[in-house]
Amino acid sequence: MIASLYVEGRTPFHRLPAGAKLLLLVLVGIGLAFLHSPWVLGGALVICAMPYVLLRLPFSETRRRLGLMVLTVLLLGLATAWFESPLAGLVACLRILALVLLAAAVTATSEIADMMAAVTRAMMPLERLGLIKAQDVGLALGLALRFAPEIAGRHQALVAAHRARGLKPRWCHILPALIVLTLKEADEVARAIDARGLRGHKASDR
């Protein structure tokens, strides 16, 4: 149900490791903040857009992924041009679009598993400090993915149940039921995890 935004392909950007791409994105994000000339930013936009353009996604797909955001950026840029100066609006637009396109390319060329591995590696220093357990983060992520379709199904069942009784499905009626059912399920899953010792012997520190 939750399909990832990864796109199969063999572009050079696909071959870069996910961790390297994430680092590149952070560095570009910081770097762009120091550029103020519209010409330099325009050049940066062309370079940053390259990996995304090379994906050759159909226009409809690009519109689904970025359409709303590009519209927001343009509106905000126009408003900035009005309130401050046309140059300020242009600079803000170019800077945001460059980073957004590069970020979209990173997401489209990295598989979920590779991203998760990169994130886990990035969390290692925090784990050594005892702040989080990377294993717990992975478990929580897996649970969220596993149960999202069930919760969506339950929501549809609640809507159908309301309709069958001639009631208009309203958020204020459906939400509490959906939440209580979800919380009850959480208790069952937690008991199952502890009963199977999935988090090691220290799991029961409640």
Place this chain on the structure above:
Amino acid sequence: MSSRDLVLIALFAALVAVLGMIPPVTIGFLPVPITAQSMGVMLAGCILGARRGALAFLLLILMVAIGLPVLSGGRGGLAILAGPTAGYIFGWVAGAFVTGLLAERMVRESQNGPRQILGFALAALVGGIGVVYLFGTLWLAYAKGIALPAVLIGQLPFLAGDLLKVAIAALAARSVMVGYPLLPQRG
């Protein structure tokens, strides 16, 4: 962290992702369609409390970051977290935390119904609107170079829908408290 907390956080993040899949509704007098997803901030704080509520949204951001389209309208990926509205997304974590902090202090199981609903509504108003808008505004104005008046005017159309969400979230949080109380109580 107990297994129960971990699972509650995970399933609530999943619930917020599901709220994003419900098609947005347009209400006659409002200029923008409203989505159920940002109501999740208020619900997470009011139902799970500050710590678990904030962690549920950190998990949701992690899902977005690794490329899952869990935000409303099937959006997701790093582009969102680098884009103009990322401040609101990061603000959700702080918003859920503040909502939870206030709810934990203001709402008691011994109070009567209207009092509890009012407490939840106040918590959701401050955390779910105040804190989230503050983060979104600061991000747009100072990290992205958008003129401050443009930001303030741009988010006005969303305010009415968000006030409506405060009301729905407060009613829902009170119903859940009656049916399945989880909110940690603080003195």
